[in-house]
Amino acid sequence: MQSRVIQIGEKAIDIKEPMIILFDESATEPLQLVSVIHRFVEPREWFDLENGDRILFDEQEYRISYIGTHVLNNLQALGHTTMIFKNWDEERLETSIYLTPHILPTITDGTTITYRKKD
Template structure:
């Protein structure tokens, strides 16, 4: 599944210090658009079936290994296009919608960049 970033919220990239990016599909609530990257599938619907450890998240040209996934992340992604991606080591307990990746390098976020799970 691929999607494309269609909007970068005004405050979405201000969470670099916290090492987290919030993704939402086009039906994101207005109050969360400012802190989110809004993205839309290039075809079909959101598919969280590959949102699993030992798979990869590709943001543009940057490839990340998925290390941990919260219990609701796949469902949230399929329903709302929503996940919170953390570029850090996961704590012992993670939030239900969290996805942890490595390397712990902040991505170069661009309008029109693709998002893919593989």
């Protein structure tokens, strides 16, 4: 499963906030300001994401340490999830994916986001 970044909101990336909010093109203007807008590449091959699966931003690889119960439905319906690059705690967000390492990836227009099953 892959998507391509088509727009980066003016306030979407902040090194003080280790997260990226993803939406597809249906995001409202206020959401576009704080989000990374992406478009899934056809054909979409949906599969359940699980702890230990990988997400790549171009060649930058991250592992899923926790995935919320609402992530797949939101990705399919709105292209939406929040990717968080820090440890999760008891109050983890069920609409989010927690990733390691805890470093924001470099994202530009055209960045490919690839979702892969663990080896």
